[in-house]
Amino acid sequence: MAVDMQDDRLTDFERRPISVDGEPKPVLVSGAGPAVIVMAEMPGISPHVARFARWVRDAGFTVYMPSLFGRDGVVLDAEQGARIFQRACVSAEFRAFGGGKSSPLTRWLMGLARVAHSECGGPGVGAIGMCFTGNFALTMMLDPTVLAPVLCQPSLPLDHPAGIEIAPEEIAAVKARMDREDLNVLAYRFEGDAFCRAERFAAYASALGDRFVPRVLPDSAANEEVPPFFAAHVPTPHSVVTVHLIDAAGQPTIAARDEILAFFRQRLAG
Template identity: 75%
Template sequence: MTHRTMTQDDPLDDFDHLEFTFDDATKVVHVAGTGPAVIVMTEMPGISPHVARFSRWVRDAGFTVYMPSLFGRDGAVPDAEEGAVVFRRACVSAEFRAFGANLASPVTIWLRALAKQAHETCGGPGVGAIGMCFTGNFALSMMLESSVLAPVLSQPSLPLDEPGGLDIAPEDLAAVRSRLERDDLTVLAYRFEGDQICRAERFAALSSALGDRFVGRVLPDSAAHREPPSFFQRHVPYPHSVVTAHLIDEAGQPTIAARDEILTFFAQRLRP
């Protein structure tokens, strides 16, 4: 993979920029690679160079990566002021449910349709999906689409006002649990120990709901990058983004081990 700086805006010039419409909602989706599809859902405040780097790692591992533009300015370095505006706008958007547990964000319906289309286009046994932060729980709701076989929840942060709450309706959660058992699937999840948004209570709730089908990984705070972009330094001043802004891109680092485990998980589930 060509080295790209994480401190300048990313032109995303090695992705195709497509539009996908479902139920009167049209969004840009950045697509690259070949092989089975993986949906990479950006963290707040948008598709940063760090999020794009992770998508390229997925692409280079032998997958077609689909990176939908859900909020923010695509390719932008997360700026403190601009990112705060994006965050406030998303919190009141009808597409997302930032507050209040037990009901999925409406945008997950569009994401499930994208997963179905990606599977039809790319083939293979099914589709992988990873959500991060604001979108972290979305990969769980996407399991209601039968093509999604490999869900990853990276620091799932919604609902913001209930540390032990989940961004999914109880009946949908029961359906996901039933499918995990029926199809012998698992859900991978990651968080830093000292994360104040994705706290231990959320992993406990997921474990209670999904049983041994939930595989949660908790990384030590010492494994986090100490100099993330300004948005994180000001608004998220603690370890949070496991495979993006707080990842340390060096061999032997726990965050690199997490990345590699995710890529292996996708390979085990999606390669025939």
């Protein structure tokens, strides 16, 4: 069995409670250098998500990986993963449906970015969200510490393919900041992704113009060997840098990973 199909004990990460506005959450921290916040996809910090976090760490960054749902390091079966997904959909911290407004959790994540920046220094912080957390890095740009946002298959709102999970006045403020500071946001999806469709990327492009830098990978670039939750509940290629990544030279998903790492270096290494 492949290493990333087995449970990961995450022993190379320090598990720390980090409080923002008096609210503590567990965060897995590892590495040295400028901070990058890695936000897991459904159903949590899987071995695939941890593998990506290690790539970020080994590229010269301190990874802060908040535990937002699921069981850290565990390969969940289809039923366990579905229960976690259902709980997140009704949680007050997330806005799974409706669009047009940011999830409340993004306020805590902006506070985490400030903590990470104060601990690690450098010009600012990177942030990458995936799937359920996919749009969070964009909303986090409302905080001036966040300089390098990456959206991987942003999937909320679940009920509106052309919807985006951020308020109009917030995305206008993000766009104004990007123009003022010459910043961009990278975004990734597979062409046939049922949860992050072309309409959503078109909505981001309409709001952000050329500050939104989209990358659309062919479905043929996706790994077909996936864990049980994905086999049962994710019918199309979806997770660009985790589950559906093919870890081999020349693969489009590896090129996406390397572009993200280069983006973090460019923005944060100064």
